[in-house]
Amino acid sequence: MNNNAYTLITGASSGLGREFSIQCASMGMNVMxxxxxxxxxxxxxxxxxxxxxxxxxxxxxxxxxxxxxVRTLNELMNNFEINFLINNAGIGGTVSIMESSMESIDKIIQLNVRGTVLVTQTLLPHLLKQQKSHILNVSSMAAFTPIAYKTVYPASKAFISSFFLGLREELQGTAVSVSVVYPGPIMTNSGVSARIVEQGMKGRIGLLSTKEIAGIALRQALAGKGVIIPGFWNRINHRLMSLLPTEIKLRIVSGAVKKEMAIR
Structure with a gap:
């Protein structure tokens, strides 16, 4: 690891981003x-x-x-060496599309999609100059199926998955290794935690702590793995769900979300 280089983490102050910051620092990385x-x-x-x-x-x-x-990133590239980008920042929400404001929909798209792509495209020439560099992107298990009452969020995470796996192939043979991690349920705040607890055992299947997810994601990304699904049950769930037609997956997952909304 280059002791003069930095790991840049978006959404770094809380949840999974906070844990990425802690674990990267514990591994001796300088952190942005x-x-x-x-x-x-x-x-x-x-x-x-x-x-x-x-x-x-x-x-x-x-x-x-x-x-x-873009202005901030250009300043950073002029003053620091960056060899690891962790695209973690993102937002979501559970609400009927008719009850969601255009501002909240636009915020998800602007942050999860546009912001993530812009960070990556701006930093990529800098990362390509390094002897070895990595890009780790946080998607979600929600990327694997459309979900009613969430609609925009899983679509944005499916975009992250598609964009960065395509980028990984595009960058084969270069200094940059691209990885995508697909976390399952995470107790990131009191609201999310309450909803997971309300779902009982079903909601807790595949549940991992931010510490566990960050550790798995960092180890596998630094080892060059492209697709990272933390947790045994999440991998089993992904494999089983991949066997089902989209209509059935959509009904199963959306039904669970609808019940969750009824409980609230």
């Missing part, structure tokens, strides 16, 4: 944390610097601001 303003990122950065004796840089801004995003 990108998060929304007011995310308490500087406090985590100070903790990582003190505990792991690595350099941590913090940049707080909204990734959906394309002009600011």
């Amino acid at each position: 944390m990108i998060a929304l303003p007011g995310s308490n990122t500087f406090s985590l950065a100070a903790q990582l610097i003190m505990e792991y004796e690595v350099d941590v840089q913090v940049f707080e801004f909204d990734l959906t601001d394309s002009y600011l995003l």
Whole structure:
């Protein structure tokens, strides 16, 4: 590992992004944390610097601001060496499409799709100059089937899967290795945790902690693996669901989401 290089992590202040930041620092990597303003990122950065004796840089801004995003990334490339990009930032939601505002729909598309592609395309020439570099992208098990009452979110994660697996093939033979991780359910906040608990055993199948998911994703991405599905039950679920016609998968998964909404 190049001790002068940095790992850039989007959505780095909470949930899976926070755990990526901690584990990368514990592996001796210098870290660039990108998060929304007011995310308490500087406090985590100070903790990582003190505990792991690595350099941590913090940049707080909204990734959906394309002009600011490109300007900031260009400044970073001019001043730092980056050899690992972790595209983690993303948002979702469970709501009927008729009850969802255009602003919330647009936010998912702007962050999950446009922002992620823009970060990658802007940094790619820099990553290609490195002796060896990696791009790790957070998709979701939701990418494998359409889901009613979520609609935009799984579509955005399917985009992440398709885009980056295509990019992986495009970059074969270069210095850049591209990986996609597909987490199952994660207890990232109190709202998500409550919904998982309400679903009982069915909701908890495939459930892993952010620590477990980040550890698996980092190890396999650094080893050059393209498709990463953390957890035995998630891999079994993916294989079984892949045998079903789309209409049946859609009905099964969407039915579970509809019941979840009725409980709330």
